[in-house]
Amino acid sequence: MIRLDINKEDLSKEELQALEDAFKRCARRIILATTLAGSGHPGGSLSSLSMLLxxxxxxxxxxxxxxxxNRDRIVISHGHISPGVYSVLCEYGFFPEEPFLMEFRRAGSAFAGHVEQAVPGVEWNTGNLGQGLSAACGMAKAIKLKGLNNKVFCLMGDGEQQKGQVIEARRWAVKFGLDNLIVLIDYNKLQIGGDISKVMPQKIKEEILATAWNVIEIDxxxxxxxxxxxxxxLNKEVxxxxxxxxxxxxxTMGKGISFMENDPKWHGMALPEDLAKKALEELGFDxxxxxxxxxxxxxxxxxxxHQPHDPLPVKIEIPEPTIYSSETKTDCRSAYGNALAKLAEKNNLPGKPPKILGLTCDLESSVKMGGFKKISPSAFFESGIQEHHTASVSGALSKEGFLVFFSTFGVFAIDEVYNQMRLNSLNKTALKVVSTxxxxDVGEDGPTHQCIDYLGILFNLPDFEIYIPADPNQTDHIIRFIAKRPGNIFVGMGRSKVPIITKEDNTPYFDENYKFVPGKADWIRKGNKGVIITYGTMCHYALSAWEILKNKGIEVSLLNVASIKPFPEDDLLEASKFKNIVVVEDHYVETGLGNxxxxxxxxxxxxxKLKLLGLKGPLSSGSPKELFKLSGLNPENIAKTMEELINA
Amino acid sequence: MIRLDINKEDLSKEELQALEDAFKRCARRIILATTLAGSGHPGGSLSSLSMLLxxxxxxxxxxxxxxxxNRDRIVISHGHISPGVYSVLCEYGFFPEEPFLMEFRRAGSAFAGHVEQAVPGVEWNTGNLGQGLSAACGMAKAIKLKGLNNKVFCLMGDGEQQKGQVIEARRWAVKFGLDNLIVLIDYNKLQIGGDISKVMPQKIKEEILATAWNVIEIDxxxxxxxxxxxxxxLNKEVxxxxxxxxxxxxxTMGKGISFMENDPKWHGMALPEDLAKKALEELGFDxxxxxxxxxxxxxxxxxxxHQPHDPLPVKIEIPEPTIYSSETKTDCRSAYGNALAKLAEKNNLPGKPPKILGLTCDLESSVKMGGFKKISPSAFFESGIQEHHTASVSGALSKEGFLVFFSTFGVFAIDEVYNQMRLNSLNKTALKVVSTxxxxDVGEDGPTHQCIDYLGILFNLPDFEIYIPADPNQTDHIIRFIAKRPGNIFVGMGRSKVPIITKEDNTPYFDENYKFVPGKADWIRKGNKGVIITYGTMCHYALSAWEILKNKGIEVSLLNVASIKPFPEDDLLEASKFKNIVVVEDHYVETGLGNxxxxxxxxxxxxxKLKLLGLKGPLSSGSPKELFKLSGLNPENIAKTMEELINA
Incomplete structure (x- = not known):
């Protein structure tokens, strides 16, 4: 295994020879793996190979x-060069070459077509270009927060410099002082579509310099x-x-194999067997x-x-619950902000690395992170209007032994960054997305700001748990609960103040004796003529409907489903016994909980007998109450719908 | 109404006075509208006001x-300055001021919290920052394609320069020669979170210069x-x-009202009544x-x-169908490419503006747009690895009287750009997204490239129609069909070659007599013991299962649902009569057609009795056939599942 000492002036002759020999061995593996698999990306693997070594x-x-x-991190952002990466990892002894050559791109193996963190030596699944640098930023920041002295090397393609997320990451890296982050760009000037200057003209160096990075040009x-x-x-001589x-x-794309060099065809295509043999011969192999x-x-x-690569653990102390009295008029956002601040107080102690981090995108005060920031300024990351980067960097941070909260509006936390969350999910992060x-329920901002599809979108990510609290008390319970819960979790809420959900004796339903349990729903009221099922902002509207019905002598149940995922199967099977079911949600009706x-x-x-009440599509601007009424989500219509169902 | 003549050296004294007077009238409207609504964004409205005028x-x-x-287009990218925009549109006579002042931010009115194209004079719904410039690029390119001499003015915020999509748009504008595009950046140095240099340090001028734009700095x-x-x-003196x-x-944020100037508080908050009155007095009003x-x-x-603002019509000639014989072994992608090329041949005539446009993101050959490009090079837009921008610019182009095809892989066409598509949807575009x-069915690229959520995601966009062809013949029918169909449409397909779906006499099922009808499904086989419902790549697997069952003497029906949306209600009600139903799909089972x-x-x-067969989550790398088998989507398991259901 080659070990290079950066305290030496230059590489020795022997080291140069060793690298050249290693290059050939790795090139052989690249050719073999891709041709045996019949697919893959040999061209870029070869152009990145010298740097990888x-x-x-x-x-x-x-x-x-x-x-x-306390390792250095090496992030491969252009994940398609997996044959190159795996070849070098073999060379350095991370695993033997045989399983790689035999299993590359085969079902059930860790040696996937794009690098995956399930392979020892790989830090992050990439392949959708432009996200790797954001992940590298998260690792570099995590290292700094822990007071370690490690570096993060991020190898990128030149084509992927076109992705907008890359410049977001670059700015973030400057704002947060990531002098331990080193990017190497494989500038082979070719992408799938050919010459990068023709596919999308770009002055890469000028763009990087404009973000105040150092740039070194080399062969x-x-x-x-x-x-x-x-x-x-590394010696800070920049x-x-x-x-x-x-x-x-x-x-040079295809470096080292004469007939592959500078031919974009070999970006994403394996050599046919005859050419592969020719290549092996050129490299000096049989x-x-x-x-x-x-x-x-x-x-x-x-x-x-796939090898395990779990997020580093983080030990969190949970504060006492905050109980909001039945008279309180506040919003779930504020309850989230309070809970988060109390968590910070207990866990982010002076003079020690913080355990809890908070990120937002220019919405600190709307998402109520101000209290947290005040207690833990160094753990708070105002990331600008850069949601794509922030979603990815949050995910990476969450894998590094921090409890990470990413908060912004629903349209930005879900709709805008769904694919970043999908990659987080594939990377088995432990991110807590708390969205307001x-x-x-967005005020009067109008349809561009109405996230009426949050469940419909999030249901597509198998691992994401989804919790939607009904009031400030349940918010407090859920936030404290997720602080110790592993994995990716989404918690969502509206903007408005909501009444405290109460028991029939008018005391808070979600009081100090309440325990939030994933996969369990809350029977707010019991009655046997039917069940109104609801969650979130709609819970108190449904409770008003329940009262209307009660006053008419119609006794129904009210079931609040805060744990949307895990899905409360037992409670719903119980609900099915009441036959008449109305689901009420502030969500697009086609893709929500009702569906x-x-x-x-x-x-x-x-x-x-089932009836779904929800939004029929994006609405106009307007106060939530007006909009709910227009959508038939007012208490009177909920009650009427239930009554009609019972009488049908 | 003020008309300014750019052939004059400078503004006259009278013009200056007229603008100053207009500023005050508009500022009055901004204050009134926001305070009456109790919400809105007065600060940026005032900082942009002089420019708007x-x-x-x-x-x-x-x-x-x-x-x-043949109008010039004015795109407001920072859509929250709607009070400023509506005020100026009143000033210029687009509509009277009263409905604006009375209805701003109220349910049912066009005067939404963020600008909407439903208001006369507004071109594009914005509010999710960073998309407006992409839309402006589409309009500027459309103008050029039509040989018109109009300009596009795009007014942007300074905070939104942080969004990565903005630099993607800038590069595209250079590549495609948009000398008719003028951006004005309201550089008030404040965003919601305060000083932009603290929220996210950025050298805006340097970044723009790095993309080869001209930059002029002014007060x-x-x-x-x-x-x-x-x-x-406008006189080309740059x-x-x-x-x-x-x-x-x-x-200056809050310009013109002494106590509002440079206070970020008024970015997104209306003045309380007392301050609003003070502001009106300052402006000289009662x-x-x-x-x-x-x-x-x-x-x-x-x-x-909301006022109608439909996409401009485009008249398309439809070519004869291409019929692939039963022996053909090709993929749906190639059938799409052929159909697109034939459409171009008939409609993009030499010497005339093209009617059909094609856009891709560095995947021309994978999505089979090569034939189209060859026939219509000037109608083909290689947009680089810049999916966010490309999704938005495609939408804007589709509104301008072109038939626009945007093609890339599923993860990039849907997962990565869902929010751009959501905004297209709100903008009532007429985009055809054809995704491979x-x-x-992505080859062996692995989970980052597996778009197993396309239906789950797209179901959230109420207007998007969704068509998934079962074979090359149905692909040809669908592509020719959508060429004349208004609105936003998604057509999706896998990567692999698939057998031609045939009738029992072994002739192509989707032959020249087949007519694709939205909301109708295809009864590929009839049998009364049950129904296998499927679509896309899975159709031929299901057909093999049907044969296994037939050979066992079990006669079931096979229903192919190519028109996923509109949903084929009648055919499914018919299917429900057969009681035993197995749905088979190459999609995450929780969010697909089965659900x-x-x-x-x-x-x-x-x-x-219903059983769903689909993917349980992201898979490893592997050949589609292997992966399907691991997921229970092989013909043997499909047949077995149906048999068990029948016997249950």
Missing amino acids: VIYGIAKVDPKNPRAE GHNYSEIFKALKKV ESPENPTAILAHT PKELDILKEKRKNWIISFP HLGA KIASFFALKEKFV | VIYGIAKVDPKNPRAE GHNYSEIFKALKKV ESPENPTAILAHT PKELDILKEKRKNWIISFP HLGA KIASFFALKEKFV
């Missing part, structure tokens, strides 16, 4: 302990230049050592190996499944 | 004919400077007249007007609903 030779990584907390196949550039950064540095490395391995692959049984301004419940009943063969 | 004074717009095709409240800067651009220009206008209008507002009935690489069908049956009180 030097980075792993310099970085503080230990193949025997690939998840050591990305000259080991000595790569070494010296990295040495310069113009602005307080800022991150990008190494713009001029490279081309017949291909046939042998091909035979072997036919009967190979997958031996290298859900549904039509889910309908589907659940059909699949469980519970045949009930 | 000059732009509308110069632009070729006609309040009597606000949708004239954004000095009418003469605004006038001369615009004159300079450094690179072939490129777009940004006017960086230094302004403060008592507020009370009078407040009274009047109480009993005001909404009089100004859906489901697990929709289950919900439909429950709500229609059709009580059937």
Whole structure:
């Protein structure tokens, strides 16, 4: 294994030779793996290869302990160069080469088509371009928060510099002083569509300089230049050592195989067998190996499944509940802000690294993070109007042993960044997304700000739990609950003040004796003529409907589903016994909880009379109360609907 | 109404006075509208006001004919300054002031909290920052394609420069020569969170220059400077007249009201009544007007609903169908590419503006747009790895009298740009999104590239129709069908070659006599023991299952649902009669068609035995066939599931 010492002036002759030899061995693996798989990305793997070899030779990584907390992080943002990355990881002893060559791109193996964090030595699943730098920022910041001295190397493609998220990440890295972040750009000037200057003209260097980064230009196949550039950064010999540095490395796509060089065709296509053999010969290997391995692959049984790579644990002390009295008039947002501040008070202690982090996108006061910021200024990250980056960086931070809250309006926390959340999900992060301004309950901002699809969108992420509190008390319970809950969780609420949900004796329903349990719903009222099922902002409207019915002598149940996912199956099976069911939600009716419940009943063969009340689509501007009334979500119509169902 | 002549050297004294007077009248409206509504964004409205007045004074717009095709376009990207925009539109006679003052931010009115294209004089709904410039690019390009000489003025906030999509748009504007695009940035240095240099440090000018735009810096409240800067651009007296220009206008938030100036509080908050009265006095108006209008507002009935603003029509000639014989082995992608090329041949005629446009993001050959590009190079837009911008610009182009196809992989066409599509939807565009690489049928690229949620996501957009063809023949039918269909439509397909779906006599099912009808499904086979319902890639797997069952003497029906939305209600009610139903889909099972069908049956009180076969979540890399088998989507398991259901 090559270990390079950055205290030396330059690479020795022996080191240069070792790197050149390693290049050939890795190039062989790249050709073999892709041709055996019949697909993959050999071109960029070869253009990044020289850099990969030097980075792993310099970085503080230990193949025997690939998840050591005090390791340097190497993030591969252009995830399609997986053959190159896996080849180098073999070279450095992270795993033997055989399972990689036999299993690359095969079902059940960890050796996926795009790099995945389930492979030892890999930090982050990428492949959707433009997100890797954001993840690297999260790791670099985590290292700093913990007071460690490690570095983050982020290798990127040149084509992906086109993604807007990249410049968001660059600015964030400057704002938060990530002098431990080093980006290397594989500037081979080709993307799938050909010459990058034709696909999308871009002055990469000027753009990076405009964000106040240091830029070093090198020949990305000259080991000595790569070494010296990295040495310069690591020794803080750049113009602005307080800022991150990008190494713009001029490279050749398909480097090292004469007929592949500078041909964009090999960006995303494996060599056919004859050309692969020719390539192996050029590299000095026996081309017949291909046939042998091909035979072997036919009967190979997958031996290298996804390896665990769980988020680092974080120990959180939970504060006492805050109980809002029945007379309180406040919004769930404020209850969230209070709970978050109390969590910070108990866990982010002076003189110690913070345990809880908060991020928002220019909406600190709307999402009520002000209290948290006051208590823990260094744990609060105002990330600007840069939601894509913030979603990704939050995810990465959550994997590093922090309890991370990302808060903004629903349309920005879900609709705008769904794909960033999808990648977080694939990366098994432990992010807590707490979103305000859900549904039509956004003030009078109008349809662009109405997130009426939050459940419909989030239901697509298998691991995300979804909790929607009905009032400030339940908000407090849920926030304290999720502080100790692993995994990705979404908590959502509206903007308006809501009455405290009470028991029939007018004391708070979600009082100090209440315990929030995932997968359980709350029977706010019991009655056997039917059930009104609801959640969130709508709960108190439904309670008013319940009262209207009660005054008419019609006794129904009111079921509040705060734990949307896990889905409260038992409570819903119980509800199905009452036959008449009205679901009431401040959500697009086609994709919300009602639709889910309908589907659940059909699949469980519970045949009930079911009516869904929700939004028929985006609404105009207007006060939530007006908009709810226009949508038939007022108490009178809820009661009427239930009554009609009972009498039908 | 002020008309300013850019052939004059400078503004006259009278013009300056007229603008100053107009400023006061508009400021009055801004204060009144926001305070009466009790919410809104007065601060930025005032900082943009001087510019708005000059732009509308110069632009070729006609309040009597606000949708004239040869108008200049004025796009307001920071949509929250709606009070400023509506005030200026009143000033210029687009509508009287009373409905605006009475209805601002009220349910049912067009005068929404963020600008909406339903208001005469407004071109595009914004409010989610960073999308307006992309829309403006679409309009500027449309103008050029039609050979018109109009300009597009795009007014933006300074905070929104942080959004990554903005730099994507800037590059696109340069690549496609948008010298008719002029951006004005309201550089008031404040955003909700305060000083922009603290919220997110950014060198706006340097970033813009790095994308090769012209930049002119001015005082954004000095009418003469605004006038001369615009004159300079319109007269091509900038450094690179072939490129777009940004006017960086230094302004003051809350301009004109002493106690509002430079106070970020008034970004998003209306003045309380006492301060509003003080402001009116400062402006020289009678403060008592507020009370009078407040009274009047109480009993005001909404009089100004959303005005129609339909996409311009485009007349398309439909080519003859291409029929792929039963022996053909090709993929739906290629059938799409062929159909698109034939459409181009018939409609994009030499020497005339193209009628059909195609956009992709560095995936031309994967999405098979090569044929189209060859026939119509000037109608093809390689937009780089910039999906957010491309989704928005495609939407804007589709509103301008072109038939626009946007094609890329599912994860990029849906997951990555859902919010851009949501805004397109609100803008009532007529975009055709044709996406390849859906489901697990993406080759061996792995989970980051598996779009297993396309229905779950798209179901949230009420207007989007969704068509998923089962084979190349149905693809051809659908593509030719949507070429004449208004509105937003999604067509999706996998990557792999699929067999031609045939009748029992082995001739193509979707032959020349087949007619694709939205909301109708295809009874591929009839049998009365049960129904297999499927679509897309899975159709031929289901057909194989049907054969297995047939060979066992079990006769079931096979229903192909290519028209997912509109939902084929009648066919599904028919299917419910067969009692045993298995839905088979290459989609996450929780959010796909099966879930929709289950919900439909429950709500229609059709009580059937229903089993859903689909994906349980993201899969590993692997060949689609392997992955389907692992997910129980192989013909044998489909047949077994149906048999068990029948025997249950």
